[in-house]
Amino acid sequence: MTGNRLGRLLNILDYALSSLGRKSLKNGGVFIIFTLVVFLFASFQLVSRALTEAAQTVLATAPDITVQQMSAGRQVSIASSAKIPLAPIFGIKKIEERIWGYYFDESNGANYTIIGLPARAGDSGGTQLFGLAEGRLPVASERGQVAISDNVRRQLQLGNRKHFSLFRPDLSQASFATVGLFAPKTEILTADLMVMNLADARDLFAIADGFVTDLLVSVANPNEIETIARKISEKLPGSRVITRNQILKTYKVVFNRRSGLGTVCLLTALAAFVILAWDKASGLSREERKEVAILKILGWQTSDIMLLRFCESLSLSLLAFISGYLLAWVHVVFWGGALFRPIFLGWSVIRPVFSLAPPLAASDLLLVFSLSVVPYLCATAVPAWRAATVRADSVI
């Protein structure tokens, strides 16, 4: 009995595939568009997933608490003396000053991120750092030293030269010597970085003595970060206190595909495709009506013809889904999401080189499946019913 049912199903599937082949032009068009929609949707999702995961894992060691000063809704420099009222807060291990900002290079339109750091204790006077391909970090005792990425070196057209100059706000020049080079495999973090000591950064940005960009607070017990952050914001009126948890939360939503015009465009494409599928499936041609009539005369039931149409839709959509999803993986893993890079990198002159490897998650697969194959099957169900209920005597 089961064998008979399977044999019947296989026969109907054979007929459905032959039927698809007979209308190859129409079905080929639907297949290509379906594959393209799945490809775009899945690519977007995989790129977002890979970047979100990268941020969550890489930034797990971000500063416990970052304290900034706000004025009129914008960030301004914070006084170094702000450390004084924070010192009595129990649980704070260390407070570090930091100056950072952006340097716009008018010659090539690149934006560099300048970070001025005090020397780190416990790491050979701040000279050792993970991620340096060669050299060391600048030290506090020597001025005019900088560690840069290879990308920045290319933008500055340094070649084998070590020295270069940057303009201060008054257009006088500050000279720097490259003492360290970040490894290419850290580009996702260091692509646009120039790391120098605090005094050099203060001099370059002409920031007044006694002021820094922000304070980095280390907390002894990670469970107390939120409590200490609340105490800091109470002690420093007008400050903005950002915890590591908030940074990670930001990166959970920042690449979210549910926001941004990218998603709107993709959903529009999906909607357009469903309309196309409906239109293609509902436009019963004379030949199709004749075919259904002949099948009915030969003894096919309405349920058989429904099953036939379902097999057609399922075969087409499943093949297109698998092809599109596979192409999306190839696009993201082998080509680094090349189609979407111009969107999420925008007009950036400095473009980091990094590879994307999203996790193999069944939830992603199910999401794309339910947003592509299921709407298609739904869109073709009613036309299939209309086709199956054609009266044989009305056609022949």
Add this chain to the structure above:
Amino acid sequence: MRPSTGLLMTLMILSMLGGAVAHTVLIKRGEQAENLQILQGVVASLGLSDLALSTEARYTRHPAVSDPVVVSMDHPGAIDHFPSTFFWAPVARP
């Protein structure tokens, strides 16, 4: 050959291609896991808060520590003109 056999063979070929891609992904993820410790060291050493992906605007370069109102910063209600903001969502503050 029956059309259903052809379909089955096509699905098998696609599955094999999928297996090859999955294999490559696993290798790449292994490499990334090895690199993760270095990246976390860089973040901890330099006190970094953001990924260096888009450097065109400060709210895409440093979304985690930008001004809360930095999107539409030119004037209230201004439409953003940077292409990457189509991809980068405005940051929700708690």
